[in-house]
Structure formats: C-alpha cells, structure tokens
Amino acid sequence: MILPQRLHRLVPLILAALLALVFVPALPGTARAAGTGYWHTDGRRLLDANGQQVRMTGINWFGAETSNYTPHGLWTRNYKDMIDQIKDLGYNTLRLPYSNELLDSGSTPNGIDYTENPGLSGLNGLQILDEIIEYAGEAGLKVVLDRHRPGAAGQSALWYTDAYPESRWISDWTMLAEHYAGNTTVIGADLHNEPHEPACWGCGDQARDWRLAAERAGNAVLDANPDWLIIVEGVDSYENDPYWWGGNLQGAARYPVRLDVPGRLVYSAHDYATSVHRQPWFDDPAFPSNLAAIWDRNWGYLHKNDVAPVLLGEFGTTLTDPRDQTWLRTLMAYLGEGAGGISFTFWSWNPNSGDTGGILNGDWTTVDTGKQSYLDPYLLGAGDPGGGDPGTPGVSCEVGYAVQSSWDGGFNAQVTITNTGSAAVDGWTLAFAFPGDQRISQGWSATWSQDGDDVAATSLDWNDALAPGASLTIGFSATGPSAAAPAAFDLNDQPCEV
Known part of the structure; x- marks a missing residue:
C-alpha cells in the first residue's frame, strides 16, 4: 500500500x-443503480452511458460452472421467479459463474425441472444463459460473466490447464464478447476466478504472471467488444504477504493492468469470514479495528486513491461465529453507502454453498432475513435513485x-x-x-x-x-x-x- x-x-x-x-x-444521488446502457470508468467511479454514477450491489448465482451447466435451483423453481425475487430484494447485478466446459458440444444441462422451466427444454448451456440474461435485463438487472473454472470439476490456480489452454480461455471470452455485443444487460467480463499460487503479479513469467495474462485476454475481449468492463481479480500473495485467493491486489500499485481501451478496467477482490478459513487477523486482539488497514493494503487503496473502481466480487459467511457477524457489519460499512461506495456481489444467492450458505434458505424459496439485513442498507436496487433502500440515510x-x-x-x-x-x-x-x-x-x-x-x-x-x-x-x-x-x-x- x-x-x-x-x-x-x-x-x-x-x-x-x-x-x-x-x-x-x-x-440525493441522481444515478440509477442499474444504470443506462454500457458502463465505463473514471478514476474510481463507474458511470453509465449517460455519465451518471452507478454501482454494482449484486449477488452471485452459481451453478453454470458445475457439471449441471446451468445455475442451480432450477430443479425446484422457475428461473424468472428467482430473478424477480433477486430484483425485489434490491440487488441490481448478477454475477454469473460459468466454466469453459459448459461451452463444449457434449455438455448437456441437467438438474432442471422442465415442468417449472418449460422454456429451457432442449437448450444447451449457453442458450440457457441467454434466457436468464434476457429476463434479467427485462427485470432491470445488469450481468457480469465470471469465468469461474476451466473444467466443471473444480477451480484452477492459473487461468489455463492442459485440457483448457490459454488459447481456449481467450477464444471463449472473445466468442462471448461477440455473442453479447450490443446487449447492454451484460456489462463485463470477470476474466478468471481467484488466481493463486503459482500465479504471481508482476513477476514477468508469461506462464505465471496473472497481470500479463489479464492484459492479453482483456485486450482480446475489448477488440471483440470495446464496450465491456474488464474485471481483473488479484492473486493470493504478493511479496510474501498472503491473503485470500484472488484478493491480493497490492501488486497493481507498481504493476497496473494496461488495457488498449481507456475507461474499462475494474479491479476485483474476494474476502471471506471464519466460516471459509480462520485467518490470523480474526484472532488479533485488535479485531475488528484491524480490518480496515488490511483491506486498505490489499485492495481498498485502489478506490481510496482514485486509481480505478473496485468490485468485491465475492464475500460471504454462515454468520455462525459471532466474529463473522462483526466482520460482515464492519465490511459493509467499509464499502460505504450510496452510488459512491465500493461495488460488491455477495456470495451467494444459492443456499448450497457449503462454507457460506446463501441468501436463500435450504428450501430455495424463503430468505435468510438475518443475513439479508446486513446488506439491505447498502443495496441500490434496479430503479433506485441511488440512496439505498427507502429511508436509508x-x-x-x-x-x-x-x-x-x-x-x-x-x-x-x-x-x-x-x-x-x-x-x-x-x-x-x-x-x-x-x-x-x-x-x-x-x-x-x-x-x-x-x-x-x-x-x-x-x-x-x-x-x-x-x-x-x-x-x-x-x-x-x-x-x-x-x-x-x-x-x-x-x-x-x-x-x-x-
């Protein structure tokens, strides 16, 4: 920092x-939270097509990155009902994880109740994403695509594997950029989820330097669709200072990501509570007053110093440990209220995230109101003029x-x-x-x-x-x-x- x-x-x-x-x-804030048209950046600000300040206050709906090849929960509910519920709760952005394997010709979506979702019958994974994105746009939501995994079996430290080399990673991104060109619901590409060792930032090794790979992919995407935001996560360790996977952006101060189109770069971090891993700072006697300096050092400085917008792309907790409750309350205050705060997409909508749970309870219908209450004051729902929920100061x-x-x-x-x-x-x-x-x-x-x-x-x-x-x-x-x-x-x- x-x-x-x-x-x-x-x-x-x-x-x-x-x-x-x-x-x-x-x-009062004049920005429509869901924004108009494509978004771009100005310093730390996100602006819509009319130059109004906007902010992502969204949620992750995962599943398309798994061997189901479709967002989870469609085995019990209609996808439009879930999108309506997401919108009604005040979220304005969907972060949709996917895998490259979803785009393989033999990857057949499964785990779908077609009685509940008759319009999805016979569609492949990309076509199902098309339907979800189309209705999300009708509901007033924006969508960020997250390349969460190369193959459906699990995440990868680097952006490539033997089965899915860098060339495939980039070609799939450029295909998606062209596929959604002109569709202003889809505003950005989160290039690779949670890079971590042996990935490095600024080391110069073409096979490991995530910053250089993000430039190669980001510029290829912008060549295909210059309107998209390019979202670049951090690594896990920089100069022997460890942090969460994808959360360490210290290296961006010395080695910033360089894109050919100005006003498109968004940095992204992930941050979690003890239900994911008991990091040493949770046991520090100074907790929680020690947290702000940790966030400043790893990613918050980019926002505070007006370098670029930051998206906290994943953060979540079961809230079982009292420290997690303090952590979440402190983190939300750090992100700030209104359109000028740091963007976020909570992990997750799904209740079947093993170490965090979700906003939905296990019935996939009712809401965990205790968890939702931590987020309510900070949500800028579709059509909200920028001040959070009604009555939020x-x-x-x-x-x-x-x-x-x-x-x-x-x-x-x-x-x-x-x-x-x-x-x-x-x-x-x-x-x-x-x-x-x-x-x-x-x-x-x-x-x-x-x-x-x-x-x-x-x-x-x-x-x-x-x-x-x-x-x-x-x-x-x-x-x-x-x-x-x-x-x-x-x-x-x-x-x-x-």
Whole structure:
C-alpha cells in the first residue's frame, strides 16, 4: 500500500480570512443503480452511458460452472421467479459463474425441472444463459460473466490447464464478447476466478504472471467488444504477504493492468469470514479495528486513491461465529453507502454453498432475513435513485473553509468537515475544484492529490470514521491567490453545504 506518512503541522494563524458562506443544497444521488446502457470508468467511479454514477450491489448465482451447466435451483423453481425475487430484494447485478466446459458440444444441462422451466427444454448451456440474461435485463438487472473454472470439476490456480489452454480461455471470452455485443444487460467480463499460487503479479513469467495474462485476454475481449468492463481479480500473495485467493491486489500499485481501451478496467477482490478459513487477523486482539488497514493494503487503496473502481466480487459467511457477524457489519460499512461506495456481489444467492450458505434458505424459496439485513442498507436496487433502500440515510455534510495565513504567492487553508447526516461515514474523500491557478504544495490529516484544478483529500486510517454530528479538520498549503475560494465541496460524491 502506498500512502504518504501523516503530516502533523502547526499552521501559524497570521491572517484569518473567513470566506462568505455559500449554501449548496444536499441532493440525493441522481444515478440509477442499474444504470443506462454500457458502463465505463473514471478514476474510481463507474458511470453509465449517460455519465451518471452507478454501482454494482449484486449477488452471485452459481451453478453454470458445475457439471449441471446451468445455475442451480432450477430443479425446484422457475428461473424468472428467482430473478424477480433477486430484483425485489434490491440487488441490481448478477454475477454469473460459468466454466469453459459448459461451452463444449457434449455438455448437456441437467438438474432442471422442465415442468417449472418449460422454456429451457432442449437448450444447451449457453442458450440457457441467454434466457436468464434476457429476463434479467427485462427485470432491470445488469450481468457480469465470471469465468469461474476451466473444467466443471473444480477451480484452477492459473487461468489455463492442459485440457483448457490459454488459447481456449481467450477464444471463449472473445466468442462471448461477440455473442453479447450490443446487449447492454451484460456489462463485463470477470476474466478468471481467484488466481493463486503459482500465479504471481508482476513477476514477468508469461506462464505465471496473472497481470500479463489479464492484459492479453482483456485486450482480446475489448477488440471483440470495446464496450465491456474488464474485471481483473488479484492473486493470493504478493511479496510474501498472503491473503485470500484472488484478493491480493497490492501488486497493481507498481504493476497496473494496461488495457488498449481507456475507461474499462475494474479491479476485483474476494474476502471471506471464519466460516471459509480462520485467518490470523480474526484472532488479533485488535479485531475488528484491524480490518480496515488490511483491506486498505490489499485492495481498498485502489478506490481510496482514485486509481480505478473496485468490485468485491465475492464475500460471504454462515454468520455462525459471532466474529463473522462483526466482520460482515464492519465490511459493509467499509464499502460505504450510496452510488459512491465500493461495488460488491455477495456470495451467494444459492443456499448450497457449503462454507457460506446463501441468501436463500435450504428450501430455495424463503430468505435468510438475518443475513439479508446486513446488506439491505447498502443495496441500490434496479430503479433506485441511488440512496439505498427507502429511508436509508445518505451522506449529508457541511464544509467550513478558511484561509488561515497568506503571503505573496501562497497561503495556508483549513477545511472543517461535519457529518450532518444520521449515519456514520466510514472512509471519505472530499473533492473540490480551485477557481484559479492554485496548486497544493503540501497537506496534512489526509491524502491529498490534484489533477488540474480538481483536488481530492482522502481519509487516513486514524480519521477514517466520521460519526453523525462529528467534525474533523484537515488543511493544506498552496501556491497562488488566496482570495479565490472553492465554490462547492463533495463528500463521497455528495454535495455539502459550504
């Protein structure tokens, strides 16, 4: 993780120049959660075809990657009923795993009650996916395709096996990109699920370097369909720092994925609870306050530093262990509310995931309401204007800006941020634009960056949380005229009173 050291400075109060107060009404998010058309990226933001900010708040429906060659549960329910239920619960995205074996001519879908699903009779695996995707689009959902396994028997550490070489992996992806070209329901390709050792990131070995393989496949996909998002998971270990399979994106800081089409890269991580594996951080006496730094180091920094969007593609738990309940509550707060939060697809819809269970109970019909309640405040359902479920508080904020001292050619300024909402802000970025030729030379109590006139200040570990009614102060030194003040400030992409 590359973050500047904290700067603790005492700024001399030579001249207090309080600026006129300007009221900017706090508006609700304007992004339709399911978005319009294809999506693209701008820094850490996902934008739809109209330039509105969007976010995946979705779920995994697995099974097509197995020897059933179709999403599970069709042995007892109609697929349209399940999609309707997913939509009604507030999810806006389906992550659909598949295997390359599904595309083999001899792979016949099975485990389907054709009385419940008469329209699927006689279809092959890809045709069944077509039907599911078509109805998902009608329901207002987006779909991400996840190449979960090469063969149906199990996952692979590398993106290829003897039976399914790299050439097949890439050719199947380009076929799917062409097959769904023009279908704006399908917005992206999760290239390979959970790369892990011997996979590496940035080692330069063509047979093991996942970053280089992701570039080869990603650019081939974009050549076939330049509208898709290319979703690249991490590895499990970088410079001897181990993490979850697919969850370690530390190497992207030094070795970013390079795609031929700008605005298409999304990084993706996986993160799990003790029901999957009892990682050492769950037994740390500092748990759960230690979690944010771990997430920052492995994948969260990409979002916080405005590098690229992050999709938490898998996370799940049985919630049996009390630590898992704390983990899930802490993780959701870390991902954040509203359209400006980190995208996610929960694992899983299915109740038959052995180490996590699912949102559905074992009857494949009723909902595990306890588990669903952890996700409810963060879901941006199809057609939701961006603030989560009705009544869920969004970001509401007030900013005070004051020039504390000035001199010929420069000045010091202090910015006070107040959370005027009813919900805590866990992780924040304050954004504003200078109206003149000011340039920040140094800053304190935040990670400061500037691109042209646009400035961003991102929270540090020690001031990451901002409780309702709480305030914090950050500051900077800049060159240029002090009299020209920013007219507006956004906190986590929501306008603040100034």
